Amino acid sequence: MINTLFNTKHLKGDFTGGLVAGVVALPLALAFGVQSGLGATAGLYGAIAVGIFAAMFGGTETQASGPTGPMTVVSAALVAAAIQMNAGMDDAMNVILLTFLLGGAFQVVFGFLNIAGYVKYFPYPVISGFMSGVGLIIVLLQIFPFLGMDSAKSTVSVLKDLPRIASETNLYALLLGAITIAVYFIFPKITKAIPSALVALIVATLIAYFAKWDVPLIGEIPSGLPAFQLGGVLSVDPSAYPKIIEYALVLAVLGSIDSLLTSVIADNMTKTKHNSNRELIGQGIGNMLAAAIGGIPGAGATKGTVVNINAGGKTRLSGIFHGLFLLAVLLGLGQLAAHIPLAVLAGLLIPIGFKIIDFKGLKHLRKVPKADAVVLILVLSVTTFGSLIHAVGIGIALACLLFMKKSGDIGEKGLEVGDISEMDGEKPWQDEIEFYDKYKDKVIIKHLYGPLFFGFTSYFKDQIKTLSKDVKAVIIRMDRVPYMDQTGLYALEDVIFDLEKENIEVILVGLKEQPKDMLEAVDIIPDLISPEEVFDRIGDSYAYLRNKLKAGERPS
Numbered sequence: 001m002i003n004t005l006f007n008t009k010h011l012k013g014d015f016t017g018g019l020v021a022g023v024v025a026l027p028l029a030l031a032f033g034v035q036s037g038l039g040a041t042a043g044l045y046g047a048i049a050v051g052i053f054a055a056m057f058g059g060t061e062t063q064a065s066g067p068t069g070p071m072t073v074v075s076a077a078l079v080a081a082a083i084q085m086n087a088g089m090d091d092a093m094n095v096i097l098l099t100f101l102l103g104g105a106f107q108v109v110f111g112f113l114n115i116a117g118y119v120k121y122f123p124y125p126v127i128s129g130f131m132s133g134v135g136l137i138i139v140l141l142q143i144f145p146f147l148g149m150d151s152a153k154s155t156v157s158v159l160k161d162l163p164r165i166a167s168e169t170n171l172y173a174l175l176l177g178a179i180t181i182a183v184y185f186i187f188p189k190i191t192k193a194i195p196s197a198l199v200a201l202i203v204a205t206l207i208a209y210f211a212k213w214d215v216p217l218i219g220e221i222p223s224g225l226p227a228f229q230l231g232g233v234l235s236v237d238p239s240a241y242p243k244i245i246e247y248a249l250v251l252a253v254l255g256s257i258d259s260l261l262t263s264v265i266a267d268n269m270t271k272t273k274h275n276s277n278r279e280l281i282g283q284g285i286g287n288m289l290a291a292a293i294g295g296i297p298g299a300g301a302t303k304g305t306v307v308n309i310n311a312g313g314k315t316r317l318s319g320i321f322h323g324l325f326l327l328a329v330l331l332g333l334g335q336l337a338a339h340i341p342l343a344v345l346a347g348l349l350i351p352i353g354f355k356i357i358d359f360k361g362l363k364h365l366r367k368v369p370k371a372d373a374v375v376l377i378l379v380l381s382v383t384t385f386g387s388l389i390h391a392v393g394i395g396i397a398l399a400c401l402l403f404m405k406k407s408g409d410i411g412e413k414g415l416e417v418g419d420i421s422e423m424d425g426e427k428p429w430q431d432e433i434e435f436y437d438k439y440k441d442k443v444i445i446k447h448l449y450g451p452l453f454f455g456f457t458s459y460f461k462d463q464i465k466t467l468s469k470d471v472k473a474v475i476i477r478m479d480r481v482p483y484m485d486q487t488g489l490y491a492l493e494d495v496i497f498d499l500e501k502e503n504i505e506v507i508l509v510g511l512k513e514q515p516k517d518m519l520e521a522v523d524i525i526p527d528l529i530s531p532e533e534v535f536d537r538i539g540d541s542y543a544y545l546r547n548k549l550k551a552g553e554r555p556s
């Protein structure tokens with residue numbers, strides 16, 4: 001019966017992958033729980049529920065799910081708002097859990113309505129600015145715990161209270177945090193067989209315990225199975241419904257994006273294809289059940305998914321084993337976790353916060369179109385110091401307005417704004433027929449039409465996966481691409497990188513001034529595409545490729 005529900009062919013690899021993913025997830029679940037404001041227990045409960053049920057019902061075979069940085073930041077903002085809105089913690093908790101529950105329900109609805117198909121229309125500057133803001137929030141909010149001080153409730157509070165550092169820093173906590181970060185980065189140079197986050201957690205905690213240093217600790221974690229906690233959600237004051245719906249939608253959208261991005265990474269590693277709609281349904285079910293037991297919501301976790309695959313995970317059983325391992329920890333080791341210093345958890349979260357920040361997008365701010373740079377900076381600023389909800393809304397609205405403006409400008413010049421067709425199967429242009437007839441099995445000629453904007457790019461990226469293994473080169477004709485935004489730039493970079501990785505040469509023909517300046521500004525030319533692979537005229541590229549193909553060598 002079990003074999004009909006789950007593929008047990010790879011049971012050994014799934015068990016090993018799930019176990020390793022669970023070990024990686026444990027310290028992060030505790031840390032994210034503390035940062036959310038609901039405590040380490042909530043992080044562990046969320047990791048268990050989302051880990052097991054998102055894997056069971058989701059659409060990505062090797063996905064390891066649990067609390068993530070972006071989801072935790074939104075959850076922490078919700079917790080702070082709920083406490084401010086309500087007189088007692090019990091009333092606030094009902095608002096919080098109802099929001100978590102509704103967020104999961106929205107994800108299930110998204111899955112049935114095929115909302116996943118619209119995620120590709122989120123512009124790069126909006127996602128980059130939001131994720132960088134989330135990373136910055138994590139770093140800023142961990143400064144005080146890292147120094148052994150009471151955690152601030154907001155990034156603005158951190159900046160206002162910085163003078164406290166001079167008089168309230170706990171040197172033992174600072175030392176433990178520094179040890180944690182040092183072990184986190186140094187241990188992988190010794191071996192990657194054991195997750196460095198777990199080693200850092202254990203080493204720093206043992207030092208604090210045996211040295212009897214006076215530092216703030218996690219405190220008691222309840223042992224045993226979690227209890228059902230939704231009994232009071234029906235008593236929530238209706239005046240709180242607008243805020244609940246607002247935060248629930250943000251959690252649903254962010255959790256969906258977070259999970260689907262991780263699913264794409266899993267696809268690339270396993271050479272499989274995930275089911276986006278089913279993935280959202282599975283994540284929604286997991287988050288609803290997490291709310292039912294008082295856990296924080298989660299999403300597909302990139303790090304856990306990668307280690308799961310690398311350790312042998314092949315099917316959804318690996319994700320289930322990952323969640324069951326955390327449940328075993330809850331039942332057996334909860335008392336030991338109470339001795340973990342908060343400075344150690346801060347030492348784990350600060351590097352994670354920096355990893356979430358999109359340094360690539362920030363580095364190119366002066367080189368991408370000014371409109372994209374403005375959107376990214378605005379979204380980052382509002383995310384970090386204002387409202388996460390308003391940040392996404394403002395970013396998308398502004399990006400859409402700028403897109404319409406640029407499209408209108410291009411239309412006034414009489415240029416075509418077309419769609420992106422398939423990689424192969426296109427009708428050759430008149431100046432391509434002779435070359436196409438002779439080399440169509442080895443060379444693909446790809447035509448791009450109109451501006452390379454967000455929304456036009458994800459389909460283009462998908463096409464490279466359908467190419468025949470006999471293809472030796474791809475000619476990308478950009479004669480009719482007058483403009484490229486930041487999303488289009490990075491999409492083209494990904495396509496070129498993936499093709500080069502498959503030992504397929506990429507030739508660019510007919511670059512206009514703006515796209516060429518963009519490609520050179522961020523060093524795609526010459527780092528990925530050498531100048532000798534860029535041609536003004538299609539005929540020159542034919543001569544170049546004929547010589548390479550005639551010699552029987554891979555164009556390089």
